[in-house]
Amino acid sequence: MGARAGQDAAGRPGRPARGGELTASSGRTGTALEVEGLCFAVGGARILDQVELSVPAGEFLGVIGPNGAGKTTLFNCVSGLVSPTGGSIRVDGHDLTHAPVHQRARRGVGRTFQTSSVFPALSALENVRLAVQAHSGGSLRLWGSTRGSVRRAAECLDQVRLGRRAEHPAGSLSHGDKRKLELAIVLATEPRLLLLDEPMAGLGVEDVPELVAVIRDLHRGHGITVLMVEHHIEVVLGLADRVAVLHHGRMVGVDTPSAVMEDPLVQSAYLGEAL
Ligand SMILES: Nc1ncnc2c1ncn2[C@@H]1O[C@H](COP(=O)(O)OP(=O)(O)OP(=O)(O)O)[C@@H](O)[C@H]1O
Numbered sequence: 001m002g003a004r005a006g007q008d009a010a011g012r013p014g015r016p017a018r019g020g021e022l023t024a025s026s027g028r029t030g031t032a033l034e035v036e037g038l039c040f041a042v043g044g045a046r047i048l049d050q051v052e053l054s055v056p057a058g059e060f061l062g063v064i065g066p067n068g069a070g071k072t073t074l075f076n077c078v079s080g081l082v083s084p085t086g087g088s089i090r091v092d093g094h095d096l097t098h099a100p101v102h103q104r105a106r107r108g109v110g111r112t113f114q115t116s117s118v119f120p121a122l123s124a125l126e127n128v129r130l131a132v133q134a135h136s137g138g139s140l141r142l143w144g145s146t147r148g149s150v151r152r153a154a155e156c157l158d159q160v161r162l163g164r165r166a167e168h169p170a171g172s173l174s175h176g177d178k179r180k181l182e183l184a185i186v187l188a189t190e191p192r193l194l195l196l197d198e199p200m201a202g203l204g205v206e207d208v209p210e211l212v213a214v215i216r217d218l219h220r221g222h223g224i225t226v227l228m229v230e231h232h233i234e235v236v237l238g239l240a241d242r243v244a245v246l247h248h249g250r251m252v253g254v255d256t257p258s259a260v261m262e263d264p265l266v267q268s269a270y271l272g273e274a275l
Pocket residue numbers: 042047065066067068069070071072073074
């Protein structure tokens with residue numbers, strides 16, 4: 001895969017591509033996420049090192065890389081769980097580099113985690129309703145009332161194909177349904193930039209296609225920009241418009257799924273170690 005003229009490793013037009021790095025263009029207008037020179041260091045260790053990434057609005061970007069490459073740390077920086085030690089993060093043009101989590105949520109940044117995080121004793125509906133209410137805060141928005149928040153929570157459950165389980169305690173749901181519930185919970189926050197951290201983790205192979213279909217529906221039906229870290233490479237290839245490759249804390253390239261898979265650097269850096 002050759003570097004395209006006039007683009008850098010993050011796929012931004014108008015900047016020279018760096019030698020040996022993968023490049024891509026989405027052809028869309030409007031940038032949902034712009035990461036420049038992002039660094040996260042602990043002690044002497046550079047967990048993220050000058051990461052560059054530009055994600056057009058509405059894109060589905062897969063993020064891959066070997067264990068310990070820095071994928072979750074990148075998500076932690078974008079979602080505000082940790083503060084970068086260098087560089088900048090802009091969401092829809094707003095500088096959120098050091099903004100608190102709640103401010104990012106107001107700007108439409110939503111996130112799921114590798115491990116399940118639902119209230120097991122509450123019903124699926126109640127779990128989502130709490131998220132709806134927390135998101136609406138004290139405002140007088142439509143779903144600020146109990147009835148409105150229940151209606152909105154039911155919509156979110158329908159959108160992830162979990163409407164039939166609305167009254168079931170979250171703790172009694174299958175692992176796949178818990179993953180869907182987490183998606184419904186994050187949908188309740190009306191994300192415009194959604195970070196999915198290993199959504200398929202722990203899922204049985206028989207449950208993967210259904211969750212892939214739910215995620216595809218959310219992306220296509222809601223115009224949400226999605227970043228997804230996922231070790232199931234076939235899931236990434238099936239969903240992503242482009243794939244970003246992290247290796248030892250550095251962004252080694254961003255390109256179409258097929259170009260990434262053909263790249264010798266990716267094959268040795270990621271597939272060789274991960275499979
Ligand atoms: N706050 C921290 N303090 C010390 N080390 C950290 C911290 N955060 C991350 N690391 C280390 O940075 C490296 C990258 O971690 P990260 O979880 O981001 O990788 P990853 O690509 O998501 O890996 P995996 O695929 O295994 O989830 C790891 O070696 C991790 O132990």
